[in-house]
Amino acid sequence: MGSRNVGRRRAASRGNRFRKLDIPSGHGHGHGHGHGHGHGDHVVDTSVVDSDAVVARRVRIVVAAVLIPLLTAAVVMMIVMWPGGGVKVSSYQTQTARGEVTVLKACPDAKDQCDEATVKLTSGPDKGKTAPIQVPKAGQSPIPVKVGQTLMLGVQSDAQTIADRYQYVDHDRSKPLLILAAIFAVxxxxxxxxxGFAALxxxxxxxxxxTEFILxxxxKGSNPLVVAVVGGSVIMAIALFLTHGINAESSIALSGTIAALGLTVVLGWFFTKFCQLSGLASEGASGAKQFAPHIDLTGLLVAGMVIGALGVLxxxxxxxxAAVWELSAANPAAKRRELLGAGLRIGRTHxxxxxxTLVLAYAGASLPVLLVFAIQDLPAQTVISTxxxxxxxxxxxxxxxxIIAAVPLTTALAAMAVADRSRNLVAASE
Structure with a gap:
């Protein structure tokens, strides 16, 4: 009877300990309870999941079997395919300069066709000097040139006079873009x-x-799809570990990202071939093909799909x-099926x-084209088939x-890693 009572008291003690672990309100005082240290912040401390011995052992298996081989292969392939120098097409290179408009008047020889701007050069070989530049007349350009604006200029290096050396290219938008970037960073x-600083x-x-590897x-002639997969994998590894730290949670997230990325590659390649897409309809594709005839435009199209999906993945x-980690921190006794079900419920809404958002982003980018088709009043089947x-x-x-595949893949990996941690807690307490 004595041993039976001892067993009952031990079981009751375990039950109380697990009930405390189920409370995600942050009232615990130590790391062992899986809660935050504050008394009113209601934050679950997920670091206890990362430090759990069972989780660490399971994640090490994933890292050793999946992440290390794949990332090693990606780094090796990136080194092999690193372009080095000589990728620019010399016939398509132009020098550029910038300058501020100080005076604006009608062109002497064509008053109704253009304006002549006196531009003080702020960069380029003639920095500090002024040059007369012909610019579109007000009303002939959607964004008219005005005094005080900064212009981007093309430079003809073989011109004999400064008047013939510079041509108007566009407005210089560097300053407002830098201001917007600064607001974003802040x-x-x-x-x-x-x-957030690490994310930047x-x-x-x-x-x-x-700019230094993928493009x-x-x-240089490497397969665009292979380059996108290799570069994308390295980018994701650096971004995830730099932003979220090198830990079990980040490793599982990266594993799910790479798995979903692989599926995206397969689907993109298959449906590009199945739908007989050449890639020539992409903006800038014909220009790229003209100056780099060896480029595989079909592979470039699929590579664009891969890179475009990376950020959302x-x-x-x-x-x-993170959701599965929170659930496990709140309830270490949660089974794999429970974590998977709860994680998928969260994922469905996401x-x-x-x-x-993704579909609307693509539609927004193609809005002018869709507008042209709407004006032509073409049948929907005809429009879609172009x-x-x-x-x-x-x-x-x-x-x-x-993206859809990323949810069950990542949730399943996370649930397998952190399910039923209570066994380890019981073993550690005895």
Whole structure:
């Protein structure tokens, strides 16, 4: 009887401990309870899940079996395909300069056709000097040139006089764009603090990868789809670990991202071939083909789908992993099926809004084209079958399918990693 009473008291003690772990209100005082340290913040401390021995062992298996081999292969392939120099087409290179308009008057020889702007050069070989530049007359351009504005200029290096050396290209929009970027950076850091700052660094890394590896490697002749997959995998690894830290949760989110990315690649390649898309309808495709005839436009189209879906995949997988981590922190005894079901319920709402956002983004980018078709009053089947529209339909739906797949993939991986942590807690307490 004595041993039976001891067993009952031990079981009751365990039950009380688990009931405390089920409360996600942040009233615990130590890490062992999985709650925040404040008494009124109601924040669940998910770091206890990352530090759990069972979770760590399961995630190490995923990292060793999936992440390390894939990321190692991506880095090796990136080194092999690194473009180096010599990717620019010399016949398409132009020098540029900038200058501020100080005087504006009608052209002496064609008063009704153009204006002559006296521009003080702020960059270029003649910096500090003034040059007469012919610009579109007010009413002939949607954005008229005015005194005080800064212009972008093309430079003819072989011109004999300064009057013939510079031509008007466009308005210089660097200053307002920098102001907008600064507002964006301040808003991100103000809301997310150090994590927001890390996200900005990750954004800079993405820009460097695009300009120094992905675009030059494609111009150099590497397969665009392979370049996009390799570059995208490296970008996601850096962005996720830099923004969210190197931990179990980030590793699971990255695993889900790579799995969904692989599915997006397969679907994009298949439906591009199945729908007989050449890629020529893409904006700038004909120009790229003219100056780099070796480019595979079909592969470039699929590569664009992959890169376009990356940012949203990142959002979805991080959210799903975080949701499952929160659920496990609040209830360490939760079974795999319970975590999977709860995580999918969260994911359904997220996917419904994200998919709509993605499709609307593609539709917004193609709005002028859709407007032309509407004016022509063509049948819907005819409009959809044109490559210009079909390409956007495939792009939007393939990206959406990748996002949809990311939810169950990431949720399942996260549930397998953190399910039923209570066994480890019981073993540690005895």
């Amino acid at each position: 808003a991100v850091v103000a809301l997310s603090r150090w994590r 660094i990750a954004l800079a890394v993405t820009a460097v990868m695009l 030059p490697a494609i111009l 990142d959002d979805v997988t991080v959210t799903q992993a 996917v419904a809004s994200v998919v709509n 490559e210009l529209v079909a390409m956007e339909v495939v792009r939007g739906l393939v990206g959406s399918l990748g």
